[in-house]
Amino acid sequence: MGExxxxxxxxxxxALPLAGHIFSFGKNPHAFMMRLRRQLGDVAxxxxxxxxxxxxxxxEASEAFYRAPDEVxxxxxxxxxxxPIFGKGVVFDAPIARKNQQLLMLMPALRDKPMRTYSDIIVDEVETLLDRWGDSGEIDxxxxTKELTIYTSSHCLLGAEFRYELNREFVRIYHDLEQGIQPIAYVFPDLPLPVFRRRDKARARLQQLVSQIMEKRARQAENRTNVFQxxxxxxxxxxxxLTAHEITGMLIAAVFAGHHTSSGTTAWVLIELLRHPEHMRSVVAEIEERFGSDGAVDFESLRQLPKLENVIKEVLRLHPPLIILMRKVMQDFYVKDYVIKAGKFVCAAPSVTHRIPELFPDPDRFDPDRYSPERAEDRDLFGWQAFGGGRHKCSGNAFALFQIKAIFCVLLRRYEFELAGSPESYRDDYRKMVVEPGSPCLVRYRKRRRTGLNVAGEESASIRPEPAAGSFRIVVDRDLCKGHAHCMAEAPEIFLVDENGRLDVLEERPVPALIEKARAxxxxxxxxxxxxxxxxxx
Incomplete structure (x- = not known):
């Protein structure tokens, strides 16, 4: 058989001369890419x-994109x-080997042990903001959610200095950096525009602050577990x-990952729950069953909220904050029956793949039950791709889910909500580089009457471990493993993750008695x- x-x-x-398809794309990238796929297929x-x-x-095409090595x-x-935001020689501007070393340095703060310390911080931040609300009112x-997630992300990932000592200045700096993400910067990142001048001034000021805190910490013996330290x-x-310049850029990258996407997703979770009261009732009942009216919100309990987690997954399917992910083709790239020549760019589009009926039946319908064990429509790792996939899957995905669940465990126990506008008036704003609900995004709130229900010690049937099985074996996709070390926390007899995030499977065929730990x-x-x-x- 021939080749x-x-x-x-x-x-x-x-395509227009000089401009190409930029005007159709810029008007609504999601709608443009949906039409493109309908007309030309998976590779277009x-x-x-x-x-x-x-x-x-x-x-198939998405898997080729996500699994391709950096050299391709x-x-x-x-x-x-x-x-201009992260800095020269930092993350995307660094050579591939150095970039990968930098990204590995961020991982320890996202592993199992530090994550267990973050729930108290997040809960305190939510409650502090809610103390300003009173019994009822209306908010954007x-x-x-933007204010809340910048506080939670900076406090968890950077430390108390950024949250308390530099609170107002850091928020201003972050705002100016965020505003520097403009479409024109893809082509002309250094134009003498006021928004870019503020971006560069904010970057320089943040590096100055980082240097000062580094000097202060060097004189202290306090043990800290955050990205900065x-x-x-x-x-x-x-x-x-690392230099102060590199640390500054990587801190910005960490906060962008923890905040820039989570704020819009958090807002959409509440909007979709209010659009679908049956799911709101189900989620509130789950939270009340798990925590009662005043049970402690901790790491372990937050992992045992399948209904809320499925709602978040469905929000991320319908409203992925990053609707397009890009790479430059460095060597001819082969996908399906096509060759894509070096020099071109390739794009994965989660918002488009998430609407393919063969992967997600009735794809426009909000249906969190898609992720039940019986249906498991997210089983295809390159179908549901809200956090990307493969070797560059977002390392902060566990922190994002954890953070959003903690926020709602406080919000929905304290308040009831209703949409201030008609349900259909809340739409994604595709004019933004990171997609989020359009503004204004108004909701009304009213303090919830205490139910008195407190059965936090009971275990839901949906999270009870499956019965022990016979012989089994462990298979690890090394291309997907990021070294979070949750596996080692659950089954130290089977998994070992070293300080560099490398996973060693101690027992590929463990004894049957370890099946429950392996499943966890x-x-x-x-x-x-x-x-x-x-x-x-x-």
Whole structure:
């Protein structure tokens, strides 16, 4: 049988001279990409100004995108827009090997042990903001979630200095950095625009503050577990330490990951629950069953809220904050029956793949039960891709889910809500680089009467461990493993994660008595890199 004939991707017609398809794309990127897939299929080419872009949707094309090595598909050239914000030589502007070392340095703060300390911080932040509300009123939900998630993210990931000592100044700095993410910066990041001048001034001021705090911490012996301290203590493979410039950029990257997407998702969770009262009742009942009216919100309890977690997953399917992820093709790239030439850009589009009926039946319907064990419509790791996938899947996905669940465990116990506008008036704003609900986003609140229900010690049937099975074996997808170490916390007899985040499977065929621990490791792996397979004895 002869070698299959490869072809170049089909091209969208109607490109304008110089501009390409930028006007149709810029008006509504999601609608543009949905039309593009309908017309040309899973692999489809279009043009933005002079640059050829190839859209990859569906599971097969998405898997090729997410699994490709950096030497073939490189993030760096696709995200030059972030260089003035993160800094020269930091993350996307760094050489591939150095970038990967930098990203690994962020992982310790997102592992199982530090995560267990964050719930108290998040709960305190929510309650502090709610103390300003009174018995009833009206708020702009998006403004509230932005304020809340910048406090929770900075406090958990950066430390108390940023949250308390530098609170107001840090919020102003972060705002100016965030406003620097403008579409024109993809092409002209250094234009002498006021918004870019404020961005650069904020970046310089933050580095000054970081240097001051580093000097202060060097004189103290206090033990801290946050990203900032871990970066201060970290070293590259050659033994060199990070500079204040590099630490500043990586702190910005960490907060952007923890805040920029979570604020919009948090707002959409409440909107969708108010649009669908049956799911609101179900989630409130689950929270009351787990915590009662005043039970402690902790790490372990937050993992045992399947109904709320499924609501968040469905919100992320319908409203993914990052609707397009890009890479530059460094070497000819092969996907399905196509070859994509070096020099072009390729894009994955979670918002489009999430609307494919073959993957998600009745895809426009809000249906959290898609993720029940019986249906498991997220079983395809390259179908449901709200956090990306493969080697560059968002490392903060566990923190994001954890943070949003903690917020709602406080919000929904303290207050009842209603939409101030008609349900259909709340829409995604696709004009923004990170998609979120359009403003204003008004909701009304009213203090909830205490139910007195307190059965936090009871265990829901949905989270009881499955009965023990026979022989089994462990399979790990090394391309997906990010070193979160949740598996080691659940089953230390089976898994070992070293200080560099490398996973060692101590027992690939554990004794049957360890099946429950192994299933917990599989369930709580944030990247779903672990699979348990039956291994019947011969």
């Amino acid at each position: 299959r004939q490869l072809k170049e991707p089909p091209k969208l017609s109607g 080419e279009f043009r933005l100004f002079h640059q050829s872009m190839v859209l990859l949707t569906g599971t 598909l490189d993030q760096g050239p696709a995200y030059k827009i972030m260089t 939900l998006l403004e509230f 871990m970066l201060i203590d970290a070293s590259y493979e050659d033994g060199s330490k 490791a599989e369930k709580y792996c944030p990247t779903r890199a672990i699979k348990i397979l039956d291994d019947p004895e011969p």
